[in-house]
Amino acid sequence: MFANGQTVVQLMEQLAPKHYAVENDKIGLQLGTLNKEVTKVLVALDVTAEVVDEAIAVGAELIIAHHAIIYRPLAKLDTSTPPGKLYEKLIKHDIAVYISHTNLDVAEGGINDWMADMVGIEAAGRTSLEDVHTDKLYKLVVFVPQSHHEAVLQAIWKAGAGGIGAYDCCSFNIEGTGTFLPGEGAKPYIGKEGKLERVQEIRVETIVPQSVQRKVVQAMMKAHPYEEVAYDLYAMDLKGRSFGLGRAGKLNEPVKLGELVERVKEVFDVPYVRLVGDPNRQVKKAAVLGGSGARYYRHALFAGADVLITGDIDYHTAHDALAAGLSIIDPGHNIEKIMKPRVADWLTRELKERKYGTVAIPSAIGTEPFIFV
Structure with a gap:
């Protein structure tokens, strides 16, 4: 027996309840219908043309993604444009798209906790950067x-x-x-x-x-x-x-900033990071935030962090943080890809426990838009 699409989403919302989302965040069902049997769920960070082709190839009837495919109201649906072609292909192949974004960031056992675990922030005493x-x-x-x-x-x-x-x-x-x-x-x-x-x-x-x-x-x-x-x-x-968003807390053991950089590169599988601060600085307390974290550097300072690990830091924020004594490691926005295997494993386990044959599969498609040269 396979689960109905609504059943799959109800399970997903146990992991990341919708009311955890930041106001006006584009979450939930964005395209298609959940009123159908689902044999396979594809879990993706972004829904690109390549990811849709992957969903078709594996026979997925539902994509659960982190980033929305519809950001603002559509005035028209022009299928000659890249977004229009994407929506058209999804509709033709009856593939629904459901988004779990800031609610998955905020949730206990969600993206920010996974990040904190991976960089070695102790669970005891861990706090959010912004409730x-x-x-x-x-x-x-x-x-x-x-x-x-x-x-x-x-x-x-x-x-x-x-x-x-x-x-x-x-x-x-x-x-x-x-x-x-x-x-x-x-x-x-x-x-x-x-x-x-x-x-x-x-x-x-x-x-x-x-x-x-x-x-x-x-x-x-x-x-x-x-x-x-x-x-x-x-x-x-x-x-x-x-x-809340982000996490801050003591590291399992103090390390030099340069050593933490190497740990970040390894656990998030990134070839390079952008570093703000002295690599020889001793780091005892760290903060993490998935996605774009530029506006949270003051929150990290308030939490007593020596370093903030987040993506999309701009030039002026880097200068402000440096002047305030906060180091920054920017491994890019795409490190949120860690959600793919974890959400897929969680959903598959929950579905199996309820005797459903439906399985969730992590997308194998990389959606990092930058090439490091």
Whole structure:
């Protein structure tokens, strides 16, 4: 059995929820339909003509990419232009294109965390450079028969409920009596149609972040034995965790800036980088940001970083950073290609776990537009 396109996207949005995206970012379905069976997903950084040909060759019905193919509203669709030809080929071959951009940057276990891991930034104490989303918190209240109390608790905790600060599995449980009268056609787990029932139940209260709300409710419904589950979700004024762009933190061990350059070249598979700063400088704390990070050099300074690793640094920003005492390693925008194998592996694993035959494949096409000479 193969997954529907909408199912694939729902899984992708568990990794990178849409509400994590920066305002006005061009994410989501940009072309085609998700209402179809998908046997193969091609994961790409950019959707170029060569990547579309690759999708056709491997038989992919869906491309999940990081960079949008439609940046601004189209006044017309001229198929004689390069973009028009691209859209035409995708439509003719019924290939949908879905974009996961800044939401994948922001997400825990997304591009910026992958970058931080690769350059050796410790996970403990790691912070974002700029917060863009704070999880809303909800209180979940559900009434569970005593026989399934523990099963429901474990299910909702596993799905992400019950976290308060550094504490997990937080809940409050009150015993009481529930009443219900099964109507005509009902198939109650306890009781009989037309007979008023009184059942010893436990009222479970716990905290649910917005980012996992759907997942928690689905897990609760699956673990709960009742045909109709009695539950409530209350919005809370308390703020949950914040999520943001970039990462900063201590390196696993101090290194010279020149040594860090060689590490960056190796882990991101780039032949050259642009360096701002003294190669002999000792570096203890680093910041990373996928994509264009020129406007974030002050954020890196505020985070106490000695060096910022990001792409697309302009001349004047380089001078400003140097004067402020911040080193910069610019390996280019294309290092975000690290998302291809990681997203493909994650999706394939999640699909397999749900017994789908659909597989995700990382694009083998390089989309670096610059040639280093």
